[in-house]
Amino acid sequence: MNNSEKFLETYNNLDQYLKKEIRADDYVSYANKVKNSKNTVVNKFKDELLSFGTLRNAIVHNPKIDNKAIAEPHDRTVERFNEIYEIINNPKKVIPTFQFDVLGANKDDYINDILKQMKQKSFSQFPVLDSNEAIIELINNNTISRWLASEIDENGMIIVDGVTVENLIPEIEFKRNYKFISRDTSIYKAYDLFLNHINEKERNLDVLFITHNGKETEKLLGLITISDLAPLI
Known part of the structure; x- marks a missing residue:
């Protein structure tokens, strides 16, 4: 031929x-x-x-x-x-490429424990979970920075002992700035969701959470940021 x-x-x-x-x-x-x-x-x-x-x-x-x-x-x-x-x-799907155990925290977890895990495992953000393990918000480095800036006292000190994840939630700049996708979503469709969000909202979407059918109530299989996808696209 x-x-x-x-x-x-x-x-x-x-x-x-x-x-x-x-x-x-x-x-x-x-x-x-x-x-x-x-x-x-x-x-x-x-x-x-x-x-x-x-x-x-x-x-x-x-x-x-x-x-x-x-x-x-x-x-x-x-x-x-x-x-x-x-x-x-x-097309390549988001799973198994982006499948991993997601670091999450409950509202009453202490942030000093979470911060240690973020450093050890090189995470820049984590979901806040309710008692049923459903996501209710997302904490990222920007949220933490905003909280730290608001907590500096006149001596330049910040106390993190006894502070819980719930204390960080008011400092989230854009609430619920994430979406859910199914495990069968192509990496190209996922990338388009990020671009469409930028065009519509004029800001970045923080993450795409991956579940089996793209439902919020399902177990988390992984998450994606736009920087994760860019090298593949």
């Missing part, structure tokens, strides 16, 4: 995938399927996919010489098209 045949095979596979995804009629063009797709991965690679559509037309609609296509794709072009198709067809 030569490169043009490999390229057309990937093209046809993707065209059928997009047709099913948007439930398109037979007359809808490949380009319109790409443009109308709501798939976050398709949108990410939209420009490349449209270029591949142009190349496909050059292969199919131009006359052949010695039964060979005039536009014969380079090896890397074929590889790249296949890579993108595989990502679209089977």
Whole structure:
């Protein structure tokens, strides 16, 4: 199988995938399927996919010489098209990539214990849990800094003994600045949630909490920040 045949095979596979995804009629063009797709991965690679559509037309609609296509794709072009198709067809999910035991705390836990754990385990934030282990808020380094600034006495001293997590909650700058996603969410969809939040709220979303079905009442499987995703995207 030569490169043009490999390229057309990937093209046809993707065209059928997009047709099913948007439930398109037979007359809808490949380009319109790409443009109308709501798939976050398709949108990410939209420009490349449209270029591949142009190349496909050059292969199919131009006359052949010695039964060979005039536009014969380079090896890397074929590889790249296949890579993108595989990502679209089977995108990397947030689990197991971001699955780990999340450090959480109850409202009546002492903060000196939590701060020690944050340093030891290099965590920059932790969820506050109720008696049923459901998340009620998120404490991060910014919250802690704001609390410390408010507690400095006239001698520059800060007392943390006997201070609980509940004392930190009033210093949260943006309340409930997080979302829940399911374990089957793609890393591209997760990244889009961060970007959409920035565009809509004009501030960063702190974290995405991962549960089995994306419900707040379910057990935490992990969490993601935008800096975790950026190198993968």
